[in-house]
Amino acid sequence: MKVCIKLLGELRQYLPECGKFNQCKLNIPTGSTLQKILSQLKVPDDQDFIVLLNGDLMQKQEYASIIPGSGDEIIIFSPIKGG
Amino acid sequence: MSWQRLILRVNLTTQNCHVEPLNMEWAQQYLGQRGLGSKYLLEEMNPAADALSAENKLIFATGPLTGTMASTGGRYSVITKGALTGAIACSNSGGKFGAELKLAGYDLLIIEGQSSRPVYLSIENEKVELCDASHLWGKTVWDTEVLLSAVDPQLKIASIGPAGENLCRFACVVNDRHRAAGRSGVGAVMGSKKLKAIAVRGTRGLHCNDNSHACNEIFQSINIRLTKRQGYRRNGTLAMMDITNSFGSLPTRNNQQVQFERASEINVEAMQTRNRNGHTNLVTNAACFACTIGCGRICKIDPAHFSIKDKTQYHGASGGLEYETAYALGAACGVADIDAATYAGFLCNEYGMDPISLGGTIAAAMEMYETGILSDTDTAGIKLEFGSAEALCEITELTAKGKGFGQQIAMGSKLLTKKYGCPELSMSVKGQEFAAYDGRSMQGMGLAYATSNRGACHLRADPYGHDFKSTGTGGKAEVVKTSQDEVAFIDSTGLCLFTGGSGWSISDYCELVNTVCEGVWNEQRVFETGERIWNLERQFNLQAGLSKKDDTLPGRILEEPAKSGVGRGLVNKLGEMLPEYYRLRGWDQDGRPLQETLKRLGL
Structure with missing residues (x-):
């Protein structure tokens, strides 16, 4: 199944090759957890990031249990400061 | 060391300019730029004075790292009573002007009084002169820079445009064409004084440290830590x-x-x-x-x-x-x-x-x-x-x-x-319009806006990381208070706040300040200095007539729930956070610093 991934700000450097600018449709095995999908994206482990699933804020402890559905939107960004 | 130990004082009423020594006791307590400029402002003027009157002062302040090769070491601040807010204003700018002012030999430039005719201030190291600006009055910032640069292309210029001359309440001071001390109406104060521009050339250099080789090595080793994050x-x-x-926090x-x-x-x-x-x-x-x-x-x-x-x-x-x-x-x-x-x-x-x-x-x-x-x-x-x-x-x-x-x-x-x-x-606090964050999904930012000494501002605290991880109110008062103190310190160094988002930590700032300043600057002193600055600004505002009633947000943010985004259904719960914030600050329930707080901070 496919999910829509958006990597915002400086995280867009980790966008898979199939993507355009900062988003892509990612093929994942049905039943993949959020954790598994994140590991596929190669965002470094030491990078502090936030995850929104269909507009809802996900907590880190939920990553291993949440299973996104087909067509879901996953937004990932690093908390930067504005100006 | 990297204070030049000199102030240039310019009285526009008498058209007199003179140089005086920097109060080094205050420099040890307030460091430079935002902190030191605010100290001089509160000591020298009545905070209740009209922002656009001759009684108001306009201070251009550099920090001890301004003009050094520490990355971003070119910042200066304009400190005054804000024309937009009636509160203390401290507006920070980059570009090259601040470093040039410092290299001309001055930590602070204090402008006082009001001129009866348009003038501009010419500074070439020790040669300081107030010049007729009638040919510049009415010109834009860009035209002013072109006209003054024709005299000497190496001049660095900070000026006001027609908005400042017309006393537009949110006029700013612009330098280097498109860098600005932007907020709170500092340009209107400059306009009220009929000071069109400051044109500076500085070649006196800067003595950072007795061991210049070691100093350069420290700068280089710390600067390289900023290369990890390339997002900006x-x-x-x-x-x-x-x-x-x-x-869901884009207003x-x-x-x-x-x-x-x-x-x-x-x-x-x-x-x-x-x-x-x-x-x-x-x-x-x-x-x-x-x-x-x-x-x-x-x-x-x-x-x-x-x-x-x-x-x-x-x-x-x-x-x-x-x-x-x-x-x-x-x-x-x-x-x-x-x-x-x-x-x-x-x-x-x-x-x-x-x-x-x-x-x-x-x-x-x-x-x-x-x-x-x-x-x-x-x-x-x-x-x-x-x-x-x-x-x-x-x-x-x-x-x-x-x-x-x-x-x-x-x-x-x-x-x-x-x-x-x-x-x-x-959509303002203390008369200053919101920055680009909605205080409903970002509860900490709402508290930061409400308590900011210069009115709504996104650069007076750093609740971003905490807010993006939690829409609740838990821990926000602590995060806002602590980061306000940290930011007040960084704003007093001569460095840019974005170094914090690009890889530097408190220990990096300590190492840099220790390299160029006398005394021992450690993490405890960073936060204590920041807290002292914050409380000093608060005292200015209280004496200017502001009070707890001004530490609030518009009804839309407090009563109308956000319609979408992570914070949908939420209002800002300022009432839950503010008492805790005052307590952490060592203030009474009306937001006035307790005597013991003032004593602890040497205020």
């Missing part, structure tokens, strides 16, 4: 647009919404990709003095765009949209036209206006127009509808030039909405 250089601050829009149409459905037309992608005419908005990035981050955007407007079709002077590249500008001249007004926002931003630089307050005030006026409070008669026919790029450009031109309904916009949203009987439509 690649994307500019505009990267925040997609983040806040996804999160849209005067905070009626928290997400802008057309944000993709004013984001990084829109700036970096070709439009249908084959034109790309972004030309390159830019860096201030000694900066290794390079967040600045240099942009060009599509020559075919309606805003500049017949105005070839705007066809070149100049300072482009930052996130705040794109929010204020874009989402806040519902405008999804990157070239229109860029043009309005160019005008802000050219005429000397703060784009955040300009956009916030236009957004309030648009809501007033759409709800029938303002009529076509009031606006002289301008259809001030949300989303109208044409109206945005036209009203920006009028405000810049002090003409037509632009004269009303120039009052700022607080006075404008009050005049028309709808103060609830001003």
Whole structure:
């Protein structure tokens, strides 16, 4: 199944090759957890990031249990400061 | 060491300039720039004085690291009583002017009194002169820089445009063409003093440390730590647009919404990709003095765009949209036209206006127009509808030039909405318009706005990381208080706050300050100094007549739940956070510092 991934700000450097600018449709095995999908994206482990699933804020402890559905939107960004 | 230990004092009433020693006891307590400038301001003026009177002072302050090769070491601040807010104002700028002032030999430049005729201040090291500026009065910032640079192309210039001369309440001081001490109306104070510009050339150098070789090595080893994160250089601050829009904290149409459905037309992608005419908005990035981050955007407007079709002077590249500008001249007004926002931003630089307050005030006026409070008669026919790029450009031109309904916009949203009987439509704190974050999904930012000493501001605290992880109120008071103190310290060093978001930690700032300053600067002293500065600013505001009643947010943020985003259904729960914040600050329940707090901080 496919999910829509958006990597915002400086995280867009980790966008898979199939993507355009900062988003892509990612093929994942049905039943993949959020954790598994994140590991596929190669965002470094030491990078502090936030995850929104269909507009809802996900907590880190939920990553291993949440299973996104087909067509879901996953937004990932690093908390930067504005100006 | 890196204080020059000298103040240049200029009295515009008597037209007298003289040099005096810096109070080194205060320098040890307040470090420099924001802290030290605020100390001098409170010591020397009555905070209750009118901001636009001769009693107000205007202080240009550098920090001990300004002019050094520490990355971003070119910052200066303008400290005064704000024309927009009536509160203490401290507006920070980059570019090259601050470093040049420091290299001319001065830590602080204190301007006092009022001139009876337009003047500009010429500084070439120890040679200081007030010069007639009647030929510059009425000129834009850009023309002023061209005219003064004709005398000496090496001059670094800070000036006001017609907005400052006309006492537009959110006029700013612009240096190096498109860097600005932008907020709180510091340019109007300069205009009230009839000081058009400061032109400085500094070649006296700087003695950083007795061991210059070791000093350079320290700078290099710390500077390189900023190369880990490249986001600001690649994307500019505009990267925040997609983040806040996804999160639901992008103030849209005067905070009626928290997400802008057309944000993709004013984001990084829109700036970096070709439009249908084959034109790309972004030309390159830019860096201030000694900066290794390079967040600045240099942009060009599509020559075919309606805003500049017949105005070839705007066809070149100049300072482009930052996130705040794109929010204020874009989402806040519902405008999804990157070239229109860029043009309005160019005008802000050219005429000397703060784009955040300009956009916030236009957004309030648009809501007033759409709800029938303002009529076509009031606006002289301008259809001030949300989303109208044409109206945005036209009203920006009028405000810049002090003409037509632009004269009303120039009052700022607080006075404008009050005049028309709808103060609830001003999205401001202490009279200063919101920055680009909605305080409902970002509870900490709401508290930061409410308690900011200079009015609503996104740079007086650092609750970003905490807010993006939690929409609750738990821990916000602590995060806001602690980061306010940290930021107050960094703002006093001569360095840019973005170093914190690019890899530097408290220990890096300590190492840098220890390299150039006498005394031992450790983490404890960083926070203690920041807390002292914060409380000093608070004392200024209390003496100016502000109080707990001013530590609040507009009803829209406190009572109208956010309609979408992560914070949908939420209002800002300031009432839950503020008592805890006061307690952590060591203030009483009315927000006044307790005697023991003042004593502990040596105030």
